[in-house]
Amino acid sequence: MARYTGPKTKVSRRYGTLIHGSPKAFERKSYPPGQHGPKGSRRKLSDYALALAEKQKLRFQYGVLERQFRRYFALASSKRGVTGEILLQLLETRLDNVVQKLGFAKTLRAARQLVSHGHVTVNGRKTNASSMNVKPGDKVAVKPAERSKRLAVKAIDQTSAHATPDWLQVDKDALVGTVVRIPTRDDINPIVNEQLVVELYSR
Known part of the structure; x- marks a missing residue:
């Protein structure tokens, strides 16, 4: 998968969190992009979809490819400590x-x-x-x-x-x-629930 180089605010709208781009543009259209507009955001997401979205938000925040992200997770899993926090630290540093x-x-x-x-x-x-x-x-x-x-x-x-x-x-x-x-989780103040990412890769 190639690195994303498209509109930044579009990604923020897709996941409902300001990741990159202009806060003004996000506030103006905070619902997901697409022809159905705000109505398309009313469907209920499965647990898997929620966890996948958290992982994607983290990937886009740090601009890493899927293969890179998997490597970071494998490294975090091999270290002693809380896997989610170690993953955040690896990305942050x-x-x-x-x-x-x-x-x-x-x-x-x-x-x-x-x-x-x-x-x-x-x-x-x-x-x-x-x-x-x-x-x-x-x-x-x-x-x-x-x-x-x-x-x-x-x-x-x-x-x-x-x-x-x-x-x-x-x-x-x-x-x-x-x-x-090394930054702590409080220093990083993540925009995601990293525990859901850990659960996603632990399935």
Whole structure:
């Protein structure tokens, strides 16, 4: 399955939660898209359909493919602890998500592009793997190249109103961020019921 590149608000309307896109557009049409309009959203969903929707919302939130998501779930299942929370932590600590949370990119797509084009370093080493997971103590920085800094500074200006999560520290002047700790579920504040996702893959 290819990565979704269509209208962001359409996805939010489909699942009834603002995942990406404009809040105004979502508020104007909060019902699922389609020719039947609001009437098409009145049918009752099965337990399987509800769990599948939660999984899809999580996939779209972090922009991962189905195969990637299955790999994250398998990894979360193999670790000791609460599988659902570990899954959220693995997704939240992806490099592209961290770059966005640090303010170096305005959107997740922009963060992924910034990483894939080689504008970001982790612990001083350039990487183009947006899916890599960062660990406590890792330093995520923008390359000192002029173009790299220009892109990051522009994003920082656009995201200045957004607070940096407590599990990250950022020096916006030096364009360097540090992973302080692994985020908790409260830090992540997920838009889904991750337990339903666990149950879906445990069937």
